[in-house]
Amino acid sequence: AQVGRFPLLHQSSTSCCTLSRMLARSRVLNALRQCKPRRGGFGSPKDHEPAWIENWTKNRREGIDNMDWFFRAFNSTGIYEVFLKSSPRFYGFMVWCAIIGSYSWSRMWDHIWNYVNQGKLYAHCPYVYPVEDEDE
Numbered sequence: 419a420q421v422g423r424f425p426l427l428h429q430s431s432t433s434c435c436t437l438s439r440m441l442a443r444s445r446v447l448n449a450l451r452q453c454k455p456r457r458g459g460f461g462s463p464k465d466h467e468p469a470w471i472e473n474w475t476k477n478r479r480e481g482i483d484n485m486d487w488f489f490r491a492f493n494s495t496g497i498y499e500v501f502l503k504s505s506p507r508f509y510g511f512m513v514w515c516a517i518i519g520s521y522s523w524s525r526m527w528d529h530i531w532n533y534v535n536q537g538k539l540y541a542h543c544p545y546v547y548p549v550e551d552e553d554e
Contacts, residue, residue, distance in 0.1 A: 466472070483489070492498070500510040536542060 462531070467475075479486075501507050532539070
């Protein structure tokens with residue numbers, strides 16, 4: 419028999435296909451229901467690390483670390499909040515530190531070279547003007 423434009427299929431073939439589709443759909447839905455809803459994607463601030471990392475970061479070792487004196491001194495300077503917290507400021511800070519550092523490094527080695535070769539360089543030899551003849 420035909421209803422509208424679609425012929426009715428045999429009952430056993432429809433129930434088999436429908437049943438397998440329903441089971442597959444229910445498995446997917448059950449799997450989705452069992453998952454915890456993610457509040458943020460990968461790398462977002464709401465994304466959770468594995469449990470061992472979260473436990474590791476809970477242990478702050480404040481006051482018992484050998485370098486605690488350094489961390490307290492560094493945190494009191496405010497360098498992190500001013501220069502290192504945002505990416506553009508961090509990159510600008512790194513570029514300026516590289517420029518100043520490379521200039522200082524170069525000048526240091528120039529001074530060492532100058533000290534080691536004292537009296538051997540052209541700049542250290544005074545120019546002696548020849549005595550002028552008074553004949554003219």
